[in-house]
Structure formats: structure tokens, C-alpha cells
Amino acid sequence: MNSDVAIIGGGPAGLMAAEVLSAAGVPVSLYDAMPSVGRKFLLAGKGGMNLTHSEPADRFAGRYGERRQQIEALLADFGAGDVRAWALGLGIDTFVGSSGRVFPTDMKAAPLLRAWLQRLRHPAGGGPGVRFHMRHRWLGWAVDGRTLRFETPSGEQQVQARAVVLALGGGSWARLGSNGAWVPLLAARGVAVAPLLPANCGFDVAGGWTEHFRSRFAGQPFKNVAIRFESEAVPVFERQGEFVATQTGVEGSLVYAASALLRNQIVRAGEATLELDLLPAWTAERVQREVAHPRGSRSLSSHLKSRLGLDGIKTAVLYERLGKDAMNDPAQLSRAIKALPLPLVAARPIDEAISSAGGVLFEALDSGLMCEQLPGVFCAGEMLDWEAPTGGYLLTACLASGHRAGQGVLDWLQRAN
Numbered sequence: 001m002n003s004d005v006a007i008i009g010g011g012p013a014g015l016m017a018a019e020v021l022s023a024a025g026v027p028v029s030l031y032d033a034m035p036s037v038g039r040k041f042l043l044a045g046k047g048g049m050n051l052t053h054s055e056p057a058d059r060f061a062g063r064y065g066e067r068r069q070q071i072e073a074l075l076a077d078f079g080a081g082d083v084r085a086w087a088l089g090l091g092i093d094t095f096v097g098s099s100g101r102v103f104p105t106d107m108k109a110a111p112l113l114r115a116w117l118q119r120l121r122h123p124a125g126g127g128p129g130v131r132f133h134m135r136h137r138w139l140g141w142a143v144d145g146r147t148l149r150f151e152t153p154s155g156e157q158q159v160q161a162r163a164v165v166l167a168l169g170g171g172s173w174a175r176l177g178s179n180g181a182w183v184p185l186l187a188a189r190g191v192a193v194a195p196l197l198p199a200n201c202g203f204d205v206a207g208g209w210t211e212h213f214r215s216r217f218a219g220q221p222f223k224n225v226a227i228r229f230e231s232e233a234v235p236v237f238e239r240q241g242e243f244v245a246t247q248t249g250v251e252g253s254l255v256y257a258a259s260a261l262l263r264n265q266i267v268r269a270g271e272a273t274l275e276l277d278l279l280p281a282w283t284a285e286r287v288q289r290e291v292a293h294p295r296g297s298r299s300l301s302s303h304l305k306s307r308l309g310l311d312g313i314k315t316a317v318l319y320e321r322l323g324k325d326a327m328n329d330p331a332q333l334s335r336a337i338k339a340l341p342l343p344l345v346a347a348r349p350i351d352e353a354i355s356s357a358g359g360v361l362f363e364a365l366d367s368g369l370m371c372e373q374l375p376g377v378f379c380a381g382e383m384l385d386w387e388a389p390t391g392g393y394l395l396t397a398c399l400a401s402g403h404r405a406g407q408g409v410l411d412w413l414q415r416a417n
Contacts, residue, residue, distance in 0.1 A: 003029040003131075005409055006148060006161035008138045010037025011178075012395060013381025013402035014167030016078075018120055018130045020406025026413065027128045029159070031150060032177065033137035038113045039176040040169070044395070045109025051087060052080040052392035054096045063393045065260060067386040070362045074400040077407070083396055090115040101392055138168070140185040162416065163376045163409045167402060170356030170382035171196035180356075182383065190373040192364040198353035199387040200394075201259050202251025206271065206343040209245070213320045217313045218247045225314075226280035227254055228339070233268060234261045240280050245313060249344065250274075257389050260357065263347045276340040278314045288334040300327060308337070355394055357387035368408020369401060376412060380405035 005021055007014045010032035021028045030037070044050075053060060060080060064071040084094050084102060092112045093105045104112060120130040136157070139149040148159040166186075169178030180196045187193050209218070226240040243252030255262075258274070265272035279287060287308065295303035304310040310318075319327060321340055326332040350356055360379045364372055369384075371377045380401040388394050 003027065003159055003161045004413075005029070005163045005165065006031060006159055007165040007167060008032075008148075009165075009167035009169060009177075009381065009383075010034070010132070011167060011169055011381060011398065012038070012041055013398045013405070014165065015116060015120065016399045016402030017165045017167060017378075017380055017406040017409070019116075020403055021409060022120060022123050022127065022130050024410055025127045026410070027131075029131045029133060029161075031133045031136040031138065031159075033135065034177045035134050037117070037132065037134075038109075040173055040178060041113060041395075042109050043173070043176060045107075045112075048107040049104050049109040049112065050101050050390070050392045050395070051094060051104065052083040052102045052396045054080065054100045054102055060393070063388050063391070064386055064397065065388075067362070071386055071388075071397050071400070073367075074397065074404050078400040078403040080392070080396055083392075083399060086399075087112060090119065099391075138182070138185075141189075145189075163378065163412055165378045165380060165402075165405050165409060166383065167379075167381045167405070168383050170359060171350045172198065172353040172356045174351050178356075178382065180350075186360065186371075189371075191371050192361040194358040194361055194385045196350060196356045196358040197263060198347045198350040199259060199263070199357040200256040200354035200390055201263070201350075201352065202246055202249060202255060202348040203259075203262060203266075203272075203344040204249040204346045204348065206345045208248060210320060213245075213316055214247055217245050217316055220245055220313050221252065222254075222276070222278075222313060222317075224280070225254070226277040227258060228275040228277065229258055229261055229265075229272065231261075231265050231269075231272070233265065237261055245317075248348075250342065251348070253390065256354065259347070259389075260387055262344055263357075266344065266346065270345070272344050274342045274344060276317070276342055278310060278318075278337050278340065279308065282308075282338075284334070284338050287337050288330070291334045291337070292330045310337070354390060355382060355387060357385070359383045359385040361385050366408075368411055369405045370408050370412060376416075378405040378408050378412075 004027040007018050007030045018028045018030050061068050061072040087094055094102050122129050136150040136152050139151055150157045168182045171180035183193050221242050221244050223242045228238045230236040237258050241254035243250055243254040262272045290307040369378050381398045
């Protein structure tokens with residue numbers, strides 16, 4: 001089987017590369033191991049499809065940390081504003097939420113994906129539509145180093161293409177197709193790949209929660225709290241929001257925002273200590289004053305609730321981490337309310353993570369995202385070595401990299417003619 005361009009992976013990056021190429025009149029065949037495309041995209045939209053973020057470009061680019069320079073270059077061609085314009089071109093209006101995040105007006109992913117696939121199959125102007133090949137699991141290359149091998153329900157098939165875009169995802173959510181099986185295939189061809197690690201993930205607390213705490217509070221949120229983290233290797237991280245207690249530790253948006261720093265510190269030192277402020281709107285002096293206020297015959301729990309508004313999971317975590325003696329020491333209790341140490345010892349497994357870090361190094365690619373070691377082979381999406389917090393940054397960078405890879409293929413084909 002022959003194809004002008006083969007795209008392997010039907011997530012946002014692969015679909016965007018297909019759109020760029022199809023719009024230019026290039027015949028495209030897209031292959032995916034799953035029965036349908038966009039499965040992780042649809043899952044991410046179940047709670048409200050967060051497309052991108054409305055914050056200023058400089059702050060937006062800063063969300064990509066150590067890979068800011070590389071991702072910022074991609075965003076210059078396809079940034080947050082382009083994502084909204086692209087959605088509108090598919091008939092999907094968007095709005096900016098109170099957090100600055102951008103959503104479709106109906107908050108759903110499925111209508112957007114349906115409209116996108118319709119346009120890919122039947123592009124305006126009557127050009128060649130994208131051909132989709134489902135249940136085609138990529139196995140690497142044949143012995144000639146050029147022919148693509150696929151496992152299919154009818155047996156192995158081989159495909160030759162003038163150019164290939166790999167958009168195979170990272171290592172999270174293996175059941176949706178992103179399992180990192182491509183890593184040894186590229187490494188064997190000399191492509192530099194950083195190990196895949198969990199990102200936007202939960203963490204296990206040292207020693208675990210007690211059965212008492214776990215049975216009563218796992219799954220419950222810590223609301224209106226702040227976290228602080230610092231180490232010699234990273235700047236101070238401070239942010240307010242909420243997160244959730246799990247069976248083994250913590251997860252949720254506030255923890256995800258610091259997950260890269262926490263994960264890297266655990267890799268370096270074996271542990272990372274998060275400081276939890278249970279009353280971020282209160283000064284330390286006010287907390288100390290209220291804790292020391294005479295409580296008479298009231299229990300300590302009743303005292304904390306009436307004087308400080310602490311109850312439920314917030315009071316429980318104090319008992320959990322401090323113990324009885326410290327709870328009855330006003331000075332220790334006051335300090336803990338404003339800075340309760342939560343030592344974390346391990347990130348949760350990568351398959352539980354929202355996304356992954358690591359992947360194909362940008363240093364192994366040219367500006368069009370073509371592998372220096374594999375001319376005509378391009379990489380895009382989460383399989384590249386970058387990470388970002390939730391909030392629309394992940395999807396935007398995936399779309400931007402797919403757009404750049406599509407443009408890179410067009411340039412490659414033009415040079416090859």
C-alpha cells in the first residue's frame with residue numbers, strides 16, 4: 001500500500017497535521033490503533049472541554065517551563081487565538097470562563113470532533129479527503145528501514161509513504177491508546193528520547209494515610225487552601241486553590257500545578273515536602289490568637305470550628321499529621337494550620353496521570369519537527385519532550401505542534417520534488 005503522507009496517531013496533533021496537509025491538497029492516510037480517533041480528546045472534554053487559555057502570550061508561554069523556548073516558537077504560528085478561530089471555523093463558538101480558560105459554548109468535545117472529522121473527510125474545494133485506517137497498530141519499520149508495519153485485524157500490513165508524521169501520544173491513559181510503545185522503536189533508530197514520566201499527577205504521602213483518615217476522607221476536597229514548595233533546585237512555588245485526598249495521598253488541580261517540581265525533587269532526593277496552608281486568608285498572628293483563645297469546656301474540634309471555621313477534612317488532616325500532643329500545643333497547632341508539612345514520596349503511576357513528561361528531544365528535531373536521524377519522519381504532540389499544567393495549555397501545544405509538523409511535511413515534500 002502506498003500513501004503520499006502517513007500520519008500515525010489520531011489525537012489532536014495527528015488530526016491537525018492531517019488538516020494542514022489536506023488543506024494543501026496532499027493525500028493523507030491516518031492510522032490509529034484504536035477503533036476510533038480522538039478518544040483521549042473526548043475523555044478530557046467530559047467535564048467541560050477546555051480548549052485553551054486567554055491569558056497574555058508571555059505568561060501563557062511561561063507555562064511550559066524548561067521547554068518554553070521551543071513551545072513558544074510553535075505558538076507563534078498557532079497560538080491560543082488561532083485555536084479559538086479554528087474552533088469557530090468548525091462552527092463552534094467559544095467563551096472565556098471566570099478562570100480565564102476558554103471553552104466551547106456547549107462545554108462539549110464531541111460536536112467539535114464530529115465537525116472536525118467531517119471537514120477532514122470532505123474538505124472545502126473538493127480536494128482529497130483524509131483516509132482513516134482504524135485498528136492499525138504501528139509496529140515500526142520493515143528491514144528496509146522505510147516501509148511502515150501495522151498490525152491489523154486481518155494481519156500485518158505494510159505501507160510506504162513519502163513522509164510520516166508520528167503523533168502517538170505520551171505514556172498516560174494506555175487504555176485510550178497512549179502507551180509509550182513507540183519509545184524503543186525510535187530509540188533503536190538513533191532518535192534521542194527522554195524517559196516518559198507522569199505529569200499532572202497525584203502523589204503518595206510518606207507512610208500513607210491512616211485507615212481512619214482514608215476511610216472517611218479519601219475522595220473529599222481540601223477547598224480554599226494554599227500550598228507552598230521550595231528546594232535548593234527550584235524557585236518557591238506558592239498557589240491557592242483546591243485538591244483532593246486520595247487513598248494513598250493527594251491529587252487535583254492545585255497539586256497538578258506543582259507536579260513537575262514535586263516529581264523532580266522526589267527523583268533527586270527521594271522525597272518532596274509540600275506545605276499546606278489551611279487558612280490562606282488569615283495571618284499567622286490571627287490564627288495564633290484564635291487558637292490560644294480560652295475554650296473552656298469545649299472540645300478542641302469544637303473550638304477550631306467556632307473560632308477558626310476549621311472542620312471536616314481540614315481538622316482531620318491536622319490530627320492525622322500532628323498527633324495528640326502537638327494538637328494540644330497551641331504554638332505547634334498554630335504553625336501547622338498555616339504550614340502543615342505533607343512529605344510526598346512517589347508520584348502515582350504514569351497510566352493514572354493526566355499527561356506525561358519526557359519524549360523525543362527537540363534537540364533531535366529540526367525546526368519543522370523532522371527527526372534529524374530519520375529524514376521524512378516528523379513527530380508531534382505529547383510524544384515530544386515537554387509538559388504543561390492543565391488549563392488548555394496541553395491541548396494548545398498539541399495542536400500547535402501538529403500544525404508545525406504539517407507545515408514541515410509540506411516543506412519537505414516541496415524540497416523533495
